[in-house]
Amino acid sequence: MIKALVIVPYEGLYEMMKEIQQEVKDFQLDIEIGNLYEGVAVAKEAENNGYHVIISRGGTASLIQEAVSIPVIDIQVTGYDVLRIITLVKGFSRKSAIVGFSNITQGAATICKILDLDIKTLTISKDTEVKEILTNLKKHGYEVIIGDVVTVQTAKQLGLTGVLITSGKEAIMDALEEAKRSYRIFSQLQQDVSLFQSILDCNEQPIGVFNIEEKLVYRNERFNQEFHWMIVENSNDIKKLIQETALTKEKQTRTIHINQSFWNITACPQDGAIALFFEKNLSNQSAVQDGEREAKNAIEFRTSASYVSVSGKSEPIQKVLKQIEQYSVNDKAVWIYGEKGNGKELAAHAIYAKRNNLYDPFIVLHGELLRTGRLKDFIVEDFFQKYANGVIYLKNIDHLSxxxxxxxxxxxxxxxxxxxxxxxxxxxxxxxxxxxxxxxxELYQTLGQQKIYLPPLRERREDIEDLVHVFISELHPKYGNGVVGTRPDALAELADYDWPGNVEQLKQVIEQLFKQTSSYYIEKEAVAAVLARLEQPEKKDDALTPIDLNGTLEEIEKQVITKVLEEEGLNQSKAAKRLGINRSTLWRKLK
Structure with a gap:
């Protein structure tokens, strides 16, 4: 029996692997989600836990191959995978390009020629080339970039639309056959790594170990409970601490703000690594100790990975894009206003991305959650001076007392x-x-010298088609089904709707349609049914779907989830938050 770990870089591939997991023989097949260096960390732990082979994809597989000694199998991109995504991209109205390693671009170029498609194809030999190539493409008017996970992530950082080439079942089955062949050749296990185990045995506090390239190579369980590894790895303060410790080769301690808390971090130089030991600074925690849950959430440190670009071809949105460009050349305040759900935070993040190094913090203050005296606390803590290199985004300033x-x-x-x-x-x-x-x-005059108005979606209906394709491309890595577009009459239904919840509501509806569609295209009837539910008057109390307690536990659970979704107006994010689960779990439980 081959003990294999599959490390997938996106959630849609995870779902597909779970289906295949039930079909294969000769494998003990375990599945984890991890992209790039996160996948590397998972792979290193797997090597120590006795796995015989690791299966991954693209850039994640390449990085894992360099980090472990057991066989690593790359799920290759097939011609079918490329054809499916090119079919989706045909619906975009903007210039498109395919950027990737030769295993993607060779087949893609051939398919584009056969289909007579004007999609530029560029081949890279290493991932460090991606940013320069995409920057050049952006200068020449390209807005849609097709490729692997590395390419798509870089595209988003540059404000481009990234479309991921997802893997089909055929490619996965080929990878499993290759894993069998590799296992017959490489059957030895790597020796246990004692360094990380000894660190765990000696200390229960959060511990992270970095290599000399400032990459996180190990974190203990407590670290995982307290932090997301990417936030720590991308912290400029952490990078400086690692650099100084590596240079002086001496133990030192710094107080650093991470995850809405201040931490005393002790850096200890090891052979070829720096071990960081984290301890909460309890004397300076007023941001999270004022007794109210709202105070904890009044401030957030955001990452660039969670954002999509402002998109649209209408005259109003083109005016917004020009203003973003104009106001990004200076550091003056910008006031963004418009109806709820219309992408004001996306516009703010676009300005931040153009002005700043993406490692600089993007700090969100929620105006409706700020309490009297809280800003004075920030001054006492030197908060604004500490993060002066970043951007403070005060959301919902009209809610301030x-x-x-x-x-x-x-x-x-x-x-x-x-x-x-x-x-x-x-x-x-x-x-x-x-x-x-x-x-x-005086506050209005000071902060409102540069203003951007985001018009409601009903005033720029011609943007709906482009937004629909952007949302579908974003959902492919998450859910992995075969949807590549909408029927023209379905798109017309979407364009005719007034969208009182604006872009955010459109995004939620497309996600709902995407998940319930089993064919390649979203049909008019499905759109009409979802929009009809939105038009129904809001239900109160007993008018909501009752729960039948006579069913099985699984059936009752599904009823509870459905009722919460109804109460939240089909907003999956809000429903998942109320239920204490993530959106992926919510979706799986509704299947």
Whole structure:
């Protein structure tokens, strides 16, 4: 029996592997989600746990091959995989290009020629070439980039639309056959690595070990409970601490803000590595100890990976894109306003991405959760000075009380060096509130010199087609089904709807349609049914679907999830949060 671990870089491939897991023989097949260096960390643990072979894909497989001694099998991209994605991209109205290693581009170029498609194809030999190539493509008007996970992630960082070439069942079965052949040749196991085990045995506090390239190569269980590895690895403060420790070869301690808390971090040089030991700084935790749950969530450190670009070809959205370009050349405050769900945070992040190094923090302050005195606490903690290289995005500034408005203006007025970079948003232009005295005039005049208005989706219906294709391309890595587009009459239904919840509501509807569609195209009837449910009057209390307690546990659970979805207006993010599960688990339980 071959003990194999499959490390997949996206959730859709995870679902497909689970189906195949029930069919294969001669394998003990385990599946984990991990992309690039996260996948490498999972692979190293797997090697120590006695796995005979690792199966992965693309750039993740290449990195794992360099990090472990057991056989690593790459799930190759087939011509069928390329053809399916090219069929999807035909629906985009923007210039497209395929960028990847030769195993992707050779077959893709041939298919594009056969189908007479004007899609540029570029081959890379190493992942470090991707950013330069995509930057050049962007300068020449390319907006849609097709490729593997590395290519798609870089595309998003540059504000381009990235479309992932997902793997089909045929490629996975070929990889399993290759795993059998490799196992017959490479049957030895790598010796246990004692360094990480000894660290675990000696200390229960969060521990992370970095190599001299500042990459996280090990983290213990407590570390995983406290942090997401990417946040720690991308922290500039952590990088500086590692560099100084490697240079001096001496143990040292720093206080660093991570994950909304301050930590005393002790760095200890090891042979070829730096071990970091984390201990919470309890003397400086007012941000998370004021007794209310809202206070914990008033501030967030965001990463660039979770954002898509502002998209559309309409005249109003093109005006927005020009303003983003115009306001990105300076560090002055920008005020973004428009209806709820219309992508104000995406516009803020686009400005941040153009102004800043993506390693600099993008810090979100939620105006509706800030309490009187909280901004003064930030001053005491030197919070704004500490993160002056980043951007402070004050979301929903129109929700601030009069006292906090005054505190905020005092902070801006006393920032003589103008180091703090402010982006703010509101659901409407606040001129009427200023005239009535319910919003501070000086604060409005200070932060509102550069303003961007995001029009509602009903005023730019021609953008809906492009947005639908963007959302479908985003859902492929997550769910992995075969949907490549919408029927013209289905798209017409979507374009005719008024979308009171704007872009966010459209995104939720497309996700719902994507998951329930078993064919390649979303049909008009499915769209009409979902939109009809949205038009139904909001149900209250007993009018909601009742729960029948006579069913099995699984049936009752499904009823509970369905009822919560109804109460949350089919918003899966809100429903999952209420149920205490992630969206992927929610989707699997509804299947």
């Amino acid at each position: 009069a006292d906090i408005q005054k505190e905020l203006f005092d902070i801006i007025k006393n920032d003589k060096s103008a180091k703090i970079k402010w982006l703010v948003s509101s659901e409407s232009n606040l001129e009427e509130k200023v005239k009535s005295g319910t919003f501070d005039r």
